[in-house]
Amino acid sequence: MRNTKNTAFGPLRGIRIIEFAGLGPGPFACMLLSDMGAEVIRIDRPDARIGSPLDIVGRGRSTVLLDLKDPQAITQVLELLEHADALVEGFRPGVMERLGLGPDVVARRNPRLVYGRMTGWGQDGPLAQAAGHDINYISLAGALSAIGEKAGAPVPPLNLVGDYGGGSLYLVTGLLAALLEARSSGQGQVVDAAICDGTLSLMSNNQSHTLRGLYKEERGSNMLDGGAPYYKTYETADGKHVSIGPIEPKFFTLLCQKIGIPQNLWDAQNDRARWASLRDAMAAIFRTRTRDEWCKALEGSDTCFAPVLTLSEAAEHPHIQARSGFVDIAGVRHTAPAPRFSRTPSAIQGPAPQTSSSAAEILKIWREKR
Numbered sequence: 001m002r003n004t005k006n007t008a009f010g011p012l013r014g015i016r017i018i019e020f021a022g023l024g025p026g027p028f029a030c031m032l033l034s035d036m037g038a039e040v041i042r043i044d045r046p047d048a049r050i051g052s053p054l055d056i057v058g059r060g061r062s063t064v065l066l067d068l069k070d071p072q073a074i075t076q077v078l079e080l081l082e083h084a085d086a087l088v089e090g091f092r093p094g095v096m097e098r099l100g101l102g103p104d105v106v107a108r109r110n111p112r113l114v115y116g117r118m119t120g121w122g123q124d125g126p127l128a129q130a131a132g133h134d135i136n137y138i139s140l141a142g143a144l145s146a147i148g149e150k151a152g153a154p155v156p157p158l159n160l161v162g163d164y165g166g167g168s169l170y171l172v173t174g175l176l177a178a179l180l181e182a183r184s185s186g187q188g189q190v191v192d193a194a195i196c197d198g199t200l201s202l203m204s205n206n207q208s209h210t211l212r213g214l215y216k217e218e219r220g221s222n223m224l225d226g227g228a229p230y231y232k233t234y235e236t237a238d239g240k241h242v243s244i245g246p247i248e249p250k251f252f253t254l255l256c257q258k259i260g261i262p263q264n265l266w267d268a269q270n271d272r273a274r275w276a277s278l279r280d281a282m283a284a285i286f287r288t289r290t291r292d293e294w295c296k297a298l299e300g301s302d303t304c305f306a307p308v309l310t311l312s313e314a315a316e317h318p319h320i321q322a323r324s325g326f327v328d329i330a331g332v333r334h335t336a337p338a339p340r341f342s343r344t345p346s347a348i349q350g351p352a353p354q355t356s357s358s359a360a361e362i363l364k365i366w367r368e369k370r
Helices: 025-035 071-082 095-099 103-109 134-140 160-185 195-202 204-211 249-259 272-286 291-298 311-316 318-322 359-369
Strands: 016-020 039-044 061-065 086-089 114-119 190-194 232-235 241-244 305-307 326-329 332-335
Touching: 016 025, 016 071, 025 039, 025 086, 025 114, 025 160, 061 359, 071 103, 071 359, 086 160, 103 114, 114 160, 134 160, 134 195, 160 190, 160 195, 190 195, 232 272, 241 291, 249 272, 249 291, 291 305, 311 318
Parallel strands: 016 039, 016 086, 039 061, 086 114, 114 190
Antiparallel strands: 232 241, 241 305, 326 332
16 A cells, blocks of 8 residues: 555645546556655556556556445545545546546535546547547547658657647646645536647647648648758668757757758758758768767757667666666666656655555545544
8 A cells, every 4th residue: 555644755745636547648647646746546446457566657556446336335435535635537428427426426525626537539529428549539639640751641659649748748737727726715626638629739839830821731841740851860870860950040050060061051941942952961961870979979069969769778878867767666667757846856656556455444544634
């Protein structure tokens, strides 16, 4: 059992969250909240596999196994919610209501509780009840069509843009805003966090550029999508890659000087008619050295350069190590909490739980503390 003795650090120390087990954005949001000091109790099925120590996203919380089809289990959940600050669930719309755990029921037991709902499509709308995953939500929101090579098909950006970007981060932002408001009003509210909504919000800059006629809705044709020769990746002599992104003219000029771009192309940065020539020249230059050789030549300069590393390679990079980007927990390499706080630093509260806790045990401790 973890997180019930107020041993946590971070700005959310003392905040209690009930998480209903799910996939993708909900668990990741709760990992972030736990890292920032919140006490997270996960409700899972009786037949659920208890977390592995290798489950990075499942770290830092306790697990209670309950059959939510059992009225007695619902009673226990409601008792826990009476002492909680927030709830996170990721079921299809209507499931929590059918279980007897909908927002209205919970609000009667705990008016100040913030009710976080994580879905792909949202709580209403024509697609609200349809199954889907990250790739579908970012497709509908216009993000996936913008990612990929110009002559190729759209490329899914892992689940970073939808699940985690448009989902988890917007859920966490909404929960924190509602928790802050509840301190003054004494009233909780529902946070309807939909991945499709969040992804649309992430596309705000693209929308602005589109309205101004500065964005072409064609993959590989714009500044930030690989179309611009000065903002893309290039293959090196050893078959690896480096990334460059000197958007500012002075940084682009410095790159030209350092890697030996022909001077007749130094003024071609924003001349689309010469982008192909500039791209070919840069590709040929970067193929003349290995990735490590380019690192020695450019890393740390204002050329806006970085090697393209795998996650394993990133863990060994001097900058990541200097920033303690990975943390060892019980012999397992975890990604470090982010962001960083100067006075109330975050900390991983432990690995994913290896055993379950009882609702009665947690209730006893919570009742004693409030």
